[in-house]
Amino acid sequence: MHGRRLLTLVLSCLISACAAEEAGEPGETSTPLDERAEIGLQIAPVPLKLEGADRDVVGLGSYLVNAASACVDCHSCPTYAPGESPFTGGRGRLDAANYLGGGVPMGQGIVAPGLTPDTNGLPGGLTREQFVAAMRTGRSPHQPDHVLRVMPWPLYRHLSDQDLGAMYEYLRAIPPAQPGTCTRPGE
Template sequence: MKRKLLGTAALYVCILAATVFTARTSAQGGDSRIQRGFELAPVPLEMKGLNPALVGLGSYIVNAQGGCNDCHTDPSYAAGGDPFSGAAEVVNAERYLAGGRAFLPSPFVSRNLTPRASNGRPAGLTLEQFIEVMRHGTDFKNGPPDNVPILQIMPWPVYGKMSDRELQAIYEYLKAIPCVPSGPMSTRCDGA
């Protein structure tokens, strides 16, 4: 009887501990990727009006999984911070995700993903358009609406497999990063 009572008490303690741990983890965002995403963000983030959990997760996806910097920042790394030459990684924060990388010999150039000064939208796209780009490679910038071309360099077939929440998180993160002019000589922060 005593053993049964001790076993039952131990079971209740385990259940209570698991419940407290789960509640605490949920209150903290429940996802270590969120905190890591904030640690990885190479630029200051403007969080006003944004969902912190989505921003943190989006940063994690963009900076730890997606490799977005490799194509959408030109050059990808600051002087002396190229990990491919043995240096400690330093992302080029001044041009972070502002596009401009040419994929020679093709005519394709990566797009500016930073939010537009005029509307705050990443790459000037609504969330619905962004998801369409990520899922289907739709190119809203080139071509008439009834004959929209498909992005050729962007690995949208891979990113299109992400969940709606993951794509929303990327979009929310891109809304939090600073607007950067498209070209190195440009002073316009509108992606043009």
């Protein structure tokens, strides 16, 4: 049994080396654009500032923010463009004007903050380190004794550093927005 595993490993390495040689110079590997990054770029509801940014990282961040999590439901007010709510027969087109601008009332006086870049280009006014810490601990850097009870940080804390970094880079690439009018999440 040990011999078969070793043979499989050796064959796998040889196949990888041959694929790398076909892709370019010997010893180089070619990584195609991550399919999730391409989807993320296609579904971004707002124009993205990609100058000086890694397109694939921003695309992956868009995929995570727009397809794999529900950031828009709590951080966009309203969530959908007029007549576009999928819950009432619409196609689900997001409201670009107020996209991730915050302002969603969550009850008990809690209002979701905006996640778009501030005047310094920081999403929600947070540095990358503050953003990652908030996602991992559920604590706001502005109120460290306060635990974010509405945000699903207990789930997001398990995202990889790469995924959280991609989300942050995506948020840096979107335009600033202000909240519109809504009465609850997902409206």
